[in-house]
Amino acid sequence: MKRAYILTTTAVAVAYLTLLLIQGMSEEVSMLRELAAQRKTVTKLSSCAEAITEDLPRYLRSEVEREVLRSASLGILPNSSYIRADEWKTASCDFLEAQGVLAELNIGGIGFGRTDRAPEGALVCKTSLGYKLRDGVYETELHDLKAISFIVPIRIYLMNDMVLSFRSSIIGKVWRAFIGNIATEGHTVRRMVDETIREYQRGCAAIGLEFGTKVGLEFDRGNVTTTVCINFEELWVTDINPEAEILVNAEPTRVTFRTGSCTIKLLFRHQ
Amino acid sequence: MHTIVDSIIANSAIWILASLIIIAPIQTEQVSLALEEAYNMSRAANVLREAESLGYIEELARFDGDRASAEKAMSKITSLIPPNYSFSLSWSSRDGSVIGTIGLGNQANLAYVTIIVSTRAQITYLSLGVREG
Numbered sequence: 185m186k187r188a189y190i191l192t193t194t195a196v197a198v199a200y201l202t203l204l205l206i207q208g209m210s211e212e213v214s215m216l217r218e219l220a221a222q223r224k225t226v227t228k229l230s231s232c233a234e235a236i237t238e239d240l241p242r243y244l245r246s247e248v249e250r251e252v253l254r255s256a257s258l259g260i261l262p263n264s265s266y267i268r269a270d271e272w273k274t275a276s277c278d279f280l281e282a283q284g285v286l287a288e289l290n291i292g293g294i295g296f297g298r299t300d301r302a303p304e305g306a307l308v309c310k311t312s313l314g315y316k317l318r319d320g321v322y323e324t325e326l327h328d329l330k331a332i333s334f335i336v337p338i339r340i341y342l343m344n345d346m347v348l349s350f351r352s353s354i355i356g357k358v359w360r361a362f363i364g365n366i367a368t369e370g371h372t373v374r375r376m377v378d379e380t381i382r383e384y385q386r387g388c389a390a391i392g393l394e395f396g397t398k399v400g401l402e403f404d405r406g407n408v409t410t411t412v413c414i415n416f417e418e419l420w421v422t423d424i425n426p427e428a429e430i431l432v433n434a435e436p437t438r439v440t441f442r443t444g445s446c447t448i449k450l451l452f453r454h455q
Numbered sequence: 456m457h458t459i460v461d462s463i464i465a466n467s468a469i470w471i472l473a474s475l476i477i478i479a480p481i482q483t484e485q486v487s488l489a490l491e492e493a494y495n496m497s498r499a500a501n502v503l504r505e506a507e508s509l510g511y512i513e514e515l516a517r518f519d520g521d522r523a524s525a526e527k528a529m530s531k532i533t534s535l536i537p538p539n540y541s542f543s544l545s546w547s548s549r550d551g552s553v554i555g556t557i558g559l560g561n562q563a564n565l566a567y568v569t570i571i572v573s574t575r576a577q578i579t580y581l582s583l584g585v586r587e588g
Contacts, residue, residue: 187459198467202474209475213482220489224496228568231500235570238507242516243573275549275578279571431575434520 225319229326232285232317236276240313241334243272244294248309248336249430252439259419259443261344262307264296284321290314298341303425305342308335338428339393343421343441346395350384351416354399355448358412362452366410370403373412377401394422412450419443491587495566498540499585503570506532512572512581515546519574522555529557536585541565543584548577559584 247267255262269291280287292312299306316327357376361368377399388395400415420442429436506512511531518524529544536542543558543565559565565584572579 190459191463194463194467198470201467202471205471206474206478209478209482213486216486217489220486220493223493227493227497227500231503231568231570234500234504234507238512239571239573242513243578246573246575249575272573272578275573276571278549279569279580283569431517 288316305339499568
C-alpha cells in the first residue's frame with residue numbers, strides 16, 4: 185500500500201515537472217521566435233524607410249533635369265511648380281503595401297535655389313519627406329521627417345547671368361559711345377560689339393561654358409535724332425562641364441540656355 | 456542492492472531526458488530558422504545599403520534601357536554579397552515585367568529585401584534575396 189502510494193505520487197510529480205519544463209521551453213522558444221519576427225519587421229521597416237528616402241531625390245533629380253532642359257530651351261529660369269511627385273508617391277505606396285507596410289507619405293513643397301559653391305550657379309533643389317510606416321502584422325511603427333536637398337550640376341543660373349550680363353554690357357557700351365559722341369561711326373560700334381562677343385567667349389570658355397551669339401546693328405541718323413537698333417538674333421550658352429551632361433532617351437545631352445531674338449532700340453537726340 | 460527510491464529517481468530522469476530529447480530539437484530548429492531568416496534579411500538590407508552608398512544603385516538607374524550595362528551594375532551589387540551566400544537579384548518594372556535578373560532566380564528559401572529605384576524612364580523595384588550556404 186505504502187509502495188503504491190509512493191509510486192503514484194512520484195509519477196504525478198515527474199509528469200508535472202516534465203510538463204512545466206516543456207511549457208517553459210515552449211514559452212522561451214516562442215519568445216525567441218517573436219524576437220526574430222520583430223527583428224525582421226524592424227529590418228523591413230528601416231530598409232523601406234531608407235529606400236524611399238534615397239529614391240525620392242533620384243526621382244526628383246530626373247524631373248528637375250527635365251525642367252532645366254525645358255526652361256533652358258526657352259531661355260528662362262526653371263520653375264519648381266512644374267515638378268510633380270504624385271506618380272512617385274503612388275508607386276512608393278504600392279511598393280510599401282506589397283511588403284505589408286502601411287504608409288503615410290508627405291512630400292513638402294519643392295523649392296529651387298542657386299548653389300553658392302562649386303559648381304557655382306548650378307541648381308539646388310530642396311524639399312522634405314515625412315513618412316509614417318506601420319507593419320501590418322506586428323503594429324511596429326517608424327516615422328520621421330527627412331530634409332531632402334540635392335544639386336543638379338547644370339549651371340543654369342550662371343548661364344542666365346551670362347546672357348543678361350552680355351545684353352546689358354552691349355547696350356551699355358553702345359549707349360556710352362553715342363552719349364560721348366553722337367556721330368560715332370557704325371563700324372566703330374560693330375567693332376566694339378565684336379570685341380565684347382570675343383571677350384565673353386573667352387570668359388565663358390575659361391569657366392567651362394560655350395558662348396555664342398549673333399548681334400545685328402542698324403543705324404538711322406536723322407536731323408533731330410539717331411536711332412540705334414541692337415538685334416540680339418541669337419544668344420546661347422552651353423554648359424560643357426562633363427558633370428553637366430544629362431541623359432535624354434539614353435543619349436548624353438548638354439543643356440543649352442537659348443534666348444529668343446529680341447531687339448533693343450536706343451534713341452539719341454541731337455543737341 | 457537497488458531500492459525503490461533508486462528506481463524512481465532513474466525512471467524520472469529518463470522521462471525528463473526523453474521529453475527534452477524529443478522536443479528540444481524541434482523547438483530549436485524552428486527558432487534557428489526564424490533567426491536565420493531575420494539575419495539573412497538584415498544581411499540583404501546591408502548589401503543594398505552599401506550598394507547605395509557606393510553609387511551602384513545610381514549607376515543601375517542610369518542604365519535603364521541598356522541591358523548590358525545594367526547587368527554590369529547588377530554584378531557590382533552582387534559582388535558585395537559574402538562569397539558563402541546564395542543569392543538572387545531581380546530588377547523589375549512596376550507592372551512586374553523583369554528587366555534583369557542574376558543568381559538563383561525567385562526562390563522561396565531566400566530572405567528578400569526590396570527597394571524602389573526610379574530611373575529617368577520609369578519607377579522600378581530591385582529585389583535581393585540571400586541565404587547562407
